Amino acid sequence: NQGTCKHGHRRLRIVTAPFARAEMVTLTEESPDGLVSNVKPAAEMSAAELEQLASDPRIRELQYKLRHGGEKFKLQVTNQKPQEIRAIHVPEDATPEQQHAALQEAMRQEQLNTQRSEEEERRRQREAHVKRMQRSDVWCYVVEGAGCSQLNGEYHRTGESVRNGARVYGGPDGFVMSREVISGGEGWIIGQAPRAFYAYQTKDTLAPESHWSVQEHGKEPSPTVKAVEPFEAVEAAKQAGNGAFKGADFAGAVEKYDEALSIA
Structure with missing residues (x-):
């Protein structure tokens, strides 16, 4: 979505996954979140990345719409759920090259955000593994x-x-x-x-x-x-006992309840 804010800047709402993975580029209406922060310069992208970006038909369509204006539009080439990022602002009189650079920067920032999220998830998994190791006594x-x-x-x-x-x-x-x-x-x-x-x-x-x-x-x-783990084995035996009891298999229910009580 492109429009003009009170400061004379065109606002682009971008929904994208990391372009390096070539999953998708999605454009939709702007959210109220504001500017993308900590964006790296487009100049830091490699020549191969720039060439790949410039040759993508989705980017060419985006550039055309930015140059010629138009109503709100949405471009989505994916069978995955879009991942939202914040809005980016470019000057009203921005050249096509500046618009292109702003898009590159937003995509780079989204890739960095995804990497940070993945690293944080790995850290949480390591912590959970260490905690389980400390208390685990597998049944x-x-x-x-x-x-x-x-x-x-x-x-x-x-x-x-x-x-x-x-x-x-x-x-x-x-x-x-x-x-x-x-x-x-x-x-x-x-x-x-x-x-x-x-x-x-x-x-x-x-x-x-x-x-x-x-x-x-x-x-x-x-x-x-x-x-x-023992608590999981107890719960499984108890549920099996409940099922046997409901089915009028009282001997089977007693057997499963005894099994649950025997687990330590």
Whole structure:
């Protein structure tokens, strides 16, 4: 949307995703948020980025509309939900080059904002992982999707035994998930001693959810691993007991309630 504010500046409302990813450019009505802050100069964009930007038909259409005026319009080339950014202002008498530069700056700023948001999300995930590590004592692991289907299933604590700082978990057909230290490295292994099927090198005492590496006796794809904490196991058993009770399976309900009470 282009219009004129009381200070004699044309105002462009831009909705865009980072252009470097080539997802979309969307123009719509201006929001009351004001100017984009901390915008880097367009001169900082590389020659390849400038060439790519200038050749995009969406940008050419935008430039045409900026030069020739017109009513409010919206240009959206995407099947994704637009991500809003703040309005940008350009002088009423701005040249096409200045208008182009303002658009470049807005897109660069949006890319930086997205990067900062992604970094913040990664930081929150790391903090959540550390907090879970501090209080976690997994009741069981659920292994799914492994190319060696015989090892898929639930892995439960094998008594109170601890190996290299973590419990040992036994699964179907004699498979074991445990934390091992081998040749100076440490991490998790799923296998039947002495054969390793899948492994993940890490200092964490909580088994990873994904990205396990396939070992000599394993095969693609690698599994996904879900950790079930005691409180989650209690809730699942309780809900199963409630379901059995509603179905008049009283013996089954008692069994599930006893299971919930036995989890520690």
